[in-house]
Structure formats: structure tokens, C-alpha cells
Amino acid sequence: MNKIQSNKFLRFDSKISKQMLKLYHGRGVDTLFFHHSWSTVPYELIASFVPEEGLIYDLGSGRGIFSNCMALQSPFRRVVGIDNNLPRIKCALATVKDKNNPVFYPGNIGEEEYDECEAFSLINVLHHCPSYRFQEKLIERCYEKLKPSGRLVIVDVNNRPRHKYVLCCFLEHLFHPLSGIYYRNEEKMLRLLEDVGFRVEVKPIDQNIPYALTLYLAEKISGSRELV
Numbered sequence: 638m639n640k641i642q643s644n645k646f647l648r649f650d651s652k653i654s655k656q657m658l659k660l661y662h663g664r665g666v667d668t669l670f671f672h673h674s675w676s677t678v679p680y681e682l683i684a685s686f687v688p689e690e691g692l693i694y695d696l697g698s699g700r701g702i703f704s705n706c707m708a709l710q711s712p713f714r715r716v717v718g719i720d721n722n723l724p725r726i727k728c729a730l731a732t733v734k735d736k737n738n739p740v741f742y743p744g745n746i747g748e749e750e751y752d753e754c755e756a757f758s759l760i761n762v763l764h765h766c767p768s769y770r771f772q773e774k775l776i777e778r779c780y781e782k783l784k785p786s787g788r789l790v791i792v793d794v795n796n797r798p799r800h801k802y803v804l805c806c807f808l809e810h811l812f813h814p815l816s817g818i819y820y821r822n823e824e825k826m827l828r829l830l831e832d833v834g835f836r837v838e839v840k841p842i843d844q845n846i847p848y849a850l851t852l853y854l855a856e857k858i859s860g861s862r863e864l865v
């Protein structure tokens with residue numbers, strides 16, 4: 638299912654894409670953001686690495702795109718999206734209507750209380766956190782709250798390919814001129830995750846997209862099971 642080389646995850650004709658298009662249809666500027674995100678981030682591929690059942694926290698869930706994608710992909714996931722940007726949470730809430738999965742609520746991901754869970758996701762969120770120390774504490778927190786063999790799924794900007802990295806830097810400065818950008822390259826991200834105790838697999842996912850995105854699959858070690 639999760640073949641990294643394939644670009645099928647960026648197309649709009651999969652069953653989940655069609656369902657997602659419906660959820661985000663007719664929402665003005667949020668629809669535009671959805672189209673941009675859905676065509677530049679392989680959400681379906683990333684979601685295929687998340688456990689298929691259990692409690693999943695989508696930290697920094699934004700407009701709820703990844704949370705909705707995970708819930709559509711497997712009805713056995715209970716997905717909770719948290720974000721501190723109220724307009725985005727409002728958009729996310731509008732997509733769920735009277736369904737009870739996913740659920741969204743506003744909050745600071747560094748201060749929330751989390752239940753024991755199967756997985757956390759941080760999709761393009763870490764570099765938006767207010768400091769490197771904040772990132773470290775957050776990752777330690779995720780480790781504590783994950784069940785044995787639970788997964789932390791991170792997507793963030795790497796420093797290569799160089800031209801894609803430069804584009805990411807340019808766009809971040811353009812759209813967030815007043816806030817810091819806390820990128821970690823692959824080496825630093827790996828060190829952080831392994832120091833906390835995770836076993837990590839790294840997968841470049843920038844094929845067919847303009848951004849230097851890398852996927853980190855971090856498993857809470859509890860035996861010798863290999864990541865698949």
C-alpha cells in the first residue's frame with residue numbers, strides 16, 4: 638500500500654481523495670488551502686504508516702486534513718486533532734458535522750494532557766513550535782504517553798534536496814515573517830528521537846512534490862519487532 642516511489646497518493650481520483658474533496662468543498666479560502674495541501678503532501682501515504690486502530694492524536698491538526706484522512710482510511714482509529722489556531726479548528730469542526738470521529742479541539746500541544754495511545758502525528762508542525770526545547774519536551778511527552786510499540790509519525794522539512802529546502806525557507810519567511818523557523822535536518826531529528834528512546838525509520842517523501850519533506854517513523858521500543 639505504502640510505496641514511496643508512487644505518485645498515486647497525490648492524485649485526486651482515489652476513493653479517499655473523493656471523500657476528502659467533498660468534506661472540504663465550498664469552504665472558500667479553506668477549500669483553496671485544502672487543494673494546495675492535498676496536492677503537495679502525500680497524506681494518504683503518510684496515514685498508511687499509522688496504526689490501523691486505537692487512539693491517535695494528530696498534534697497541530699490545522700484544518701483537520703490528516704485527521705480526516707486517517708479516520709476515512711480506517712474506521713477503527715479514534716482520531717483526536719488539536720490545534721491552537723481557532724479559525725483552523727473551526728474549519729476542521731465544520732468537516733465532521735455530526736460524526737464523532739475525528740474530534741477536534743483547540744489547545745496548545747505542549748500543555749495538553751494526553752491519554753495512553755497507539756500513535757501521535759506531527760505533520761509539518763515541529764518547525765512551527767516556538768523553540769527547539771519545546772520540540773524536545775513535546776517528543777519526550779509523546780514517548781511517555783505511547784503504548785509499547787506505539788508510533789510517533791513525523792513529517793518535517795529536511796535540508797535536502799537543496800533547491801526544495803531553499804523553497805521551503807523562502808515560503809516560511811514569506812508567510813510567517815515574524816515567527817522563528819525551527820527546522821532540524823535529518824541527522825538532528827534522528828539524534829533527538831533516538832536519544833529519547835525511539836527506534837526510527839526515515840523515508841524521503843519529496844518525490845513529485847516541490848518541498849523537502851521527510852517522513853520519520855518512530856517506534857517506542859518494546860522487543861525486536863521490525864517496522865513494516
Ligand SMILES: C[S@@+](CC[C@H](N)C(=O)[O-])C[C@H]1O[C@@H](n2cnc3c(N)ncnc32)[C@H](O)[C@@H]1O
Pocket residue numbers: 674696697698699700701702703719720721722725744745746747759760761762765766767
Ligand atoms: C503547517 S500547519 C500543518 C497542519 C496539519 N498538520 C496539516 O498537515 O495539514 C502547522 C499547524 O501547527 C499548529 N501549531 C503550531 N504550534 C502549535 C502549538 N503549540 N499548539 C497547537 N498547535 C500548534 C499551527 O496552528 C498550524 O495549524
